Amino acid sequence: MNLTIKYFGMLAEATQCQEEEFLFSQESVSDLLKMLFVKYPELEEKDFQVAQNNQIVSKDSKIETTEIALLPPFAGG
Amino acid sequence: MSRYNRHIIMPEIGPKGQEKLAKAKVLVIGAGGLGCPVLQYLAAAGIGTIGIVDFDVVEISNLQRQVLFGTSDVGKNKALAAKEHLLDLNNTIQIETYPYQLTYQNALNLFRQYDIVVDGSDNFPTRYLVNDACILTEKPLVYGAIFKFEGQVAVFNYNNGPSYRCLFPEPPKDGSVPNCSDIGVLGVLPGIIGSMQANEVLKIILGLGSVISGSLLLYNALTAQTTTISINRSESQFEKVLSQRDAFQKKEMKNLCETSTFEVDIKDISSYRNIQFIDVREMHEEPKVDLDGAIQLPMSILESRLNEIDANGTKILFCASGIRSLKAATLLQQHGISHAYSLKDGVQALITHQKNKEHERA
Numbered sequence: 001m002n003l004t005i006k007y008f009g010m011l012a013e014a015t016q017c018q019e020e021e022f023l024f025s026q027e028s029v030s031d032l033l034k035m036l037f038v039k040y041p042e043l044e045e046k047d048f049q050v051a052q053n054n055q056i057v058s059k060d061s062k063i064e065t066t067e068i069a070l071l072p073p074f075a076g077g
Numbered sequence: 078m079s080r081y082n083r084h085i086i087m088p089e090i091g092p093k094g095q096e097k098l099a100k101a102k103v104l105v106i107g108a109g110g111l112g113c114p115v116l117q118y119l120a121a122a123g124i125g126t127i128g129i130v131d132f133d134v135v136e137i138s139n140l141q142r143q144v145l146f147g148t149s150d151v152g153k154n155k156a157l158a159a160k161e162h163l164l165d166l167n168n169t170i171q172i173e174t175y176p177y178q179l180t181y182q183n184a185l186n187l188f189r190q191y192d193i194v195v196d197g198s199d200n201f202p203t204r205y206l207v208n209d210a211c212i213l214t215e216k217p218l219v220y221g222a223i224f225k226f227e228g229q230v231a232v233f234n235y236n237n238g239p240s241y242r243c244l245f246p247e248p249p250k251d252g253s254v255p256n257c258s259d260i261g262v263l264g265v266l267p268g269i270i271g272s273m274q275a276n277e278v279l280k281i282i283l284g285l286g287s288v289i290s291g292s293l294l295l296y297n298a299l300t301a302q303t304t305t306i307s308i309n310r311s312e313s314q315f316e317k318v319l320s321q322r323d324a325f326q327k328k329e330m331k332n333l334c335e336t337s338t339f340e341v342d343i344k345d346i347s348s349y350r351n352i353q354f355i356d357v358r359e360m361h362e363e364p365k366v367d368l369d370g371a372i373q374l375p376m377s378i379l380e381s382r383l384n385e386i387d388a389n390g391t392k393i394l395f396c397a398s399g400i401r402s403l404k405a406a407t408l409l410q411q412h413g414i415s416h417a418y419s420l421k422d423g424v425q426a427l428i429t430h431q432k433n434k435e436h437e438r439a
Contacts, residue, residue, distance in 0.1 A: 006304070008295060009224045010254065018300075047249035055307045056244065071295070071306065073245045074222035074229055075254050076262055077111045077199035 001025065003032070006069040014042040030059045032068065048072040080169070081123055094283045095123060101282045102126040104191035106179055106207055108155040109133070110267030111197035111221045111274060113145035118275035120163040120170060124282075127163070128191055130175040131155040134404070142264035178339065179203060181328040184210040193281060195219045195274055201248040202330050208233065208241040212318045213325060217281060221274040226263050226298045228270035231289050231308075232277050238290035242314040251415075266298050340403060341393065341418040343426040349418075351390035357405045358396050358424070366427055376401045380408060388414045395420040395427055 003022045012018045024032055029050050037044040049056050053065035084090045084098075101124050105112050108131040119127055135143070135150040135158055143155075150158040156174040163172055175187065179198075184206060188194055194216050196207045204222070211218040217235040221228065233240045273294070280286050295304045330339070346352065354371040357379060374382055376396070386392065392414060394402040402419040409417035420426060 009227050018297075047245070047254065049244060051306045054305060056309065069304070069306065071293070072224075073201070073249055073254060074224040074227070075199060075201055075204070076223040077107050077109050077197045077221070077267070 001063070001066060003063070004067050005036075006067075008070065009072045009074055011043065011046055011048055011070050011072050014046065015040050024063070027062055028059075029057060029061050029063060029068075032063060033059065043070075046072055080167070084122070089285055090283060094285075097282050097284075098123045098279070099125040101193070102128070102191045103193045103195060103278055104128040104130065104188065105195045105197060106130050106203065107197035107199060108143075108145070108159040109139070109197060109199055110142045110223065110262065111271040112155075112195075113143045113159070114268050114271030115195050115197055115221075115275045115278070116159055116163055117145055117166065118272060119278060120167045120172070122275075122279060123167065123170060124278075126171045126173065126191075128173040128175060128187070129156040129159050130177075130179050130187070131159070132176060132178040133407075142262065142267050144268065178330070179206060180330055181206060182326055185214055185326065188214040188216050191216065193217050193219060193278055195221075195278060197221060197271065197274070201254070204241065205248050206330065209318045209321075209325065212240055212315060213322055219274045219277045219281075221267075221270045223262055223266050223270055225260060226266060228266055228273075228296045228298075230270055230273045230277070230294045230296070231292065232281065233290075235281065235288060235290045237310065239308045239310040240314060240318075242318065243311040244293060244308050246311075246314060263298055269296065269298065339406075339418060340399065340421045342421050343430045346393065346420075346430075349391040349393070349416075352393055353387070353390055354427075355386070355392055355394045355405075356396075356424075357394050357402050362397065364424065364428065366424060366431070368427075376405060379405055383409070383412050383414075386414060390416065392417040393420050394418065396423050397425075398423045399426075 001024050003024050004019060005022050006019050007015050048070045050059060051069040051071060053067050081095050084095050085092055103119055103124050105115050108116060108129050133155050135146045135153050135155055137151050140146060145159055145162050154176040156176045160172045160174050188210050194207060194211050196204060196218060198204055208218060211234045218233040220231045220233055220241060277288055280288050291308060293306045293308055354368045356371060356373040357376045359375045359377060392409060394405045394417060396402040399419055399421050406417045406419040
């Protein structure tokens with residue numbers, strides 16, 4: 001399955017892109033994260049939530065759509 | 078009422094809507110990048126009572142985005158300086174100032190006096206405190222946060238919707254998320270995000286349109302793209318906060334991130350370990366004090382000589398009255414010396430303390 005992954009805030013700095021296509025054949029969000037952490041070791045140190053099809057989901061949920069977003073918290077004001 | 082003519086002539090608002098605004102009470106946490114536009118638009122719109130919480134002072138580097146302030150405000154407390162400008166904008170409204178830090182001790186009483194709370198703070202300890210206090214006092218929270226070119230807006234705890242903890246259950250690890258003062262921010266971005274927060278406040282009061290509840294709006298200033306992400310309400314997150322109601326006021330603002338300063342009282346100094354005193358007064362200033370291991374780094378040269386400070390241990394900074402040392406503590410914390418505190422009441426507090434100790438020994 002070809003996923004589109006969007007990165008926000010400091011995550012986009014870690015990956016050096018705001019969006020990318022990612023070929024993925026496994027099941028869950030956590031499987032995907034493991035692969036992303038190999039590709040971008042910096043990501044593993046960041047706090048973020050995962051959205052599937054613009055809905056926040058838990059990291060053990062199954063991947064059911066092709067659109068994934070990784071959202072970090074922002075502190076600034 | 079000609080001041081509000083452009084509101085009143087719209088049938089969606091009319092005199093009734095304007096009356097709702099006049100009766101509303103809105104508390105704004107932080108008069109910084111987000112707080113400034115929020116305050117300006119709320120004051121202009123005729124919100125009857127506006128509260129402003131900010132312990133910080135205006136710095137020259139704030140003016141690039143905190144457009145409520147002018148150069149002559151540098152050094153003034155932000156809440157007080159904001160009030161002056163806002164009363165010039167609209168002197169028919171009530172403005173209450175709280176020129177001190179929001180804490181677990183003062184938050185609940187403060188929030189109870191208002192209808193809506195707006196979060197324009199710049200650190201996670203305050204954001205979680207604001208969220209939890211809004212849950213405990215049942216107030217809607219109009220949230221905004223920024224990072225470089227991106228912003229987030231949402232309304233939490235509104236009409237049975239989710240809270241900030243339903244999105245991000247726990248604060249991130251210390252220092253893992255940088256702040257505007259560490260990493261920079263496009264000046265106009267807080268203007269956009271803060272204006273969106275002001276818009277949410279007005280919609281809640283007027284009952285117009287749809288509020289950004291149950292979702293998070295993300296805005297990217299470089300691409301002009303917005304993304305909306307849905308968030309589910311998590312009952313367990315609410316229960317976690319509600320179950321700690323009794324303990325709430327006993328909590329302390331620990332883990333305050335780099336950009337937040339705090340002061341220490343001389344009587345509490347014995348609870349800190351491995352203390353080094355730093356005198357930030359200029360070389361000629363009196364009275365001199367004799368302290369073990371103390372160093373003198375005058376404010377005028379402090380920034381250029383930060384590398385002389387050992388980042389380990391507790392740094393207690395003092396000056397004549399505690400104003401310059403508070404700035405110095407901010408500076409040190411911004412440069413990663415996280416255990417830097419400003420001594421309240423300055424050198425006099427220190428001298429009195431030393432005398433008392435001598436008396437005890439004698």
